Amino acid sequence: MDEIVIQEELQQELLQLQGVYTMLTEFVVQYSFQIFGAMIIFIIGLWVASKVQRFIAALCVKHDVDVTLSGFISNLVRILVIVMVAVIALGKLGISVAPFIAAVGALALGAGLALQGMLSNYAAGVTIILTRPFVVGNTVKIQGVVGVIKEVSLGMTILTNEEGDKITIPNRHIVGEILHNSFEYMLVEASIGISYSDNPEQAIETLSAVLTSIDAVAKDPAAKIGIEAFGDSSINLGIRFWVPTQDYYEVKYSANLKMFQALQQSGITIPFPQREVRLLSDTA
Incomplete structure (x- = not known):
């Protein structure tokens, strides 16, 4: 009896494996061209995104755009191109992207609320880089702190003083405040x-x-x-x-x-x- 039960269980497992194999084979045969096409589209999209990023970076250098801002813009354009290509590739596979977009939107909203301070720093950083109220090497007085501008990034501005102290100021505390710039x-x-x-x-x-x-x-x-x-x-x-x-x-x-x-x-x-x-x- 035990041997018979074991044989029946083995047969059931073999049937299940055969069913999975058959399903995979049918899926590959039916959707092989779609999968291959989606992979080709995605690979070409990555190549195009890289070319667009380099083109935007070179264009920013040609027009003397700040290095930090040019890097931010070129990377942002690259990410947008990759996202567009991913949406096209998923559509090629017959996968509806509407629920995915809705989920991404919900996640973006939640992340935006959670990272509100950080995002405001980045927005203020873009404003500083575009308007250029100061550049590296200028002497500024911000929020009662005086120092020489050492570095300007999207999230923060770094100052140094005569003692060599490193003073980090979030960019949201700079934009909209009274700023004294005495240069050098x-x-x-x-x-x-x-x-x-x-x-x-x-x-x-x-x-x-x-x-x-x-x-x-x-x-x-x-x-x-x-x-x-x-x-x-x-x-x-x-x-x-x-x-x-x-x-x-x-x-x-x-x-x-x-x-x-x-x-x-x-x-x-x-x-x-x-x-x-x-x-x-x-x-x-």
């Missing part, structure tokens, strides 16, 4: 008080000569020095000059020291705050 320089603002008994014109000439002698201080625009205010104990001279961003603090501190020494050598006094106090006695 930063403004130094200082104030020095001199005595009322000294000649302010002599002090201004002395300070101007010091700043002119410093190579790192920008000559165009030239430094501006003048009377800023009249204090209780001194005439306050305002000083404004531009220095390279990468050497901002080094040049600023050096210039301050040289200006102080020059005023001392010229006999110009930098007074300290003074206050006169009078005591009134009770005569009654």
